[in-house]
């Protein structure tokens with residue numbers, strides 16, 4: 001199932017380039033933006049185990065996948081298990097109810113970035129408490145927000161987001177709510193101005209902090225991919241999900 005379409009792409013060089021760009025762009029942030037140093041999540045979907053191991057050896061620890069089955073296979077891959085003991089998996093795809101137990105049973109699952117309804121959150125909370133011993137820390141999650149308003153995109157609406165945030169924080173003790181995430185529209189033309197999805201997510205961030213009396217630094221913001229992670233960081237993102245700039249182009253998934 002995992003494809004081997006890697007051309008001779010220099011993964012280590014790709015990774016180091018992205019890390020260097022992150023360092024540069026933090027300095028461009030305005031003084032009002034109080035955000036932690038961005039976490040780089042290397043998006044390894046469609047890439048083989050060797051690619052992940054190569055990035056791990058170059059120092060990368062956080063990896064993102066958006067297909068449950070592919071993530072299950074990779075998390076159990078003997079070479080990854082043996083050579084990447086400190087790996088942290090982030091799930092960044094749409095999560096269906098019937099895959100919840102599968103994903104929560106994963107070894108080294110670090111965070112689910114795509115919780116977008118009370119129903120899904122409640123199911124995750126119940127499943128975590130059933131599957132894990134009481135001593136296990138809660139499951140880290142982000143609330144996914146549909147900032148572009150496109151019907152086809154997952155995510156809760158910007159208006160409803162603060163309420164979902166509050167609901168999870170107040171009611172679901174087996175979830176540790178860490179922040180918010182957006183995917184946004186593809187192919188924004190930056191010559192027009194700032195990306196409206198990023199503007200919108202930062203507005204939601206402000207509303208959530210105000211409504212719940214939280215400090216801005218305590219609510220993570222996951223936005224930005226290969227073509228715009230630098231712009232996202234400039235606007236206050238502190239989790240960027242970068243795939244092709246690290247691993248090279250992906251063959252389109254059938």
Ligand SMILES: *Cc1c(COP(=O)(O)O)cnc(C)c1O
Pocket residue numbers: 043045066092093183225226227241242243244245
């Ligand atoms: C594929 C994917 C990314 C990374 O995309 P690139 O353009 O390759 O950096 C980031 N976030 C999500 C949710 C994705 O599905």
